[in-house]
Every structure is written in C-alpha cells, then in structure tokens.
Amino acid sequence: MENQPNENGVLATFKAGIKRLKDQQMPLGYTFDSGNWYWINEMPSEAFKALKDDISVFHLKDIKDKTTVMLGHGATDWQTLVKQLNSDTPIFLEYDIPDQNLMSEIDKVNQLLFDSVKSL
Secondary structure: OEOOOOHHHOHHHHHHHHHHHHHOOOOOOEEEEOOHHHHHOOOHHHHHHHHHHHEEEEEEOEEEOOEEEOOOOOOOOHHHHHHHOOOOOOEEEOOOOOHHHHHHHHHHHHHHHHHHHHOO
C-alpha cells in the first residue's frame, strides 16, 4: 500500500485506512512516498511522524515547487526522515535521475546511512 496524491492519500484518511487494515490483521506493508504528500498540500515530515511505525518501504525524493529535484535542492528534510527509519527499511530513490547524477544521489544516501550508523 502506498500513499497516493489524491483524496484517499490525505493524512487523516490514509491513517484511518491503515488502522482499519491493522484492525483486520491484514498482512500488508506500507510504502511511504515522501514526495506524494506535496501534491495534496500535506507536509511529509508531519505524515512521517504519524505513520512512522507502519512504514515498510521508503520512497525517497526531494521536492521544490511541486517538482522533483535532486536530493538537497528541495524542501524535503529527507535526511531527518531517513535517519528515523528502522535500519531494515528499504530506501528507493524514486524519481528521474540523469545518468550523470545517479551515483551522486546514491552516495548522498549511503553517506547519511554510514554517518548514522557510525554515530551509534
């Protein structure tokens, strides 16, 4: 299950949907898409706080003016979100990355994860 940028993806509605599934003991995972929140005028940091315990996959992207940009060039506090993920949560870079930027984007995430583990 993934939060989508539509009326069903609004935080209150989405949170209620997850609760209903959990109450029914449905064995589903939740993909938190950090960018989709912007298209429904919600803040990913607030949604993350509310849904953190249910995240099983993390789609990472940075957004500026409702446009996906390279990490560190948008409004998303992606470092804080990534640092708060469970260590076994897969992180996917889910945006169009030009070939010449791919390794740099991966390196940004890997360095953050390395620094986070090192500080423990």
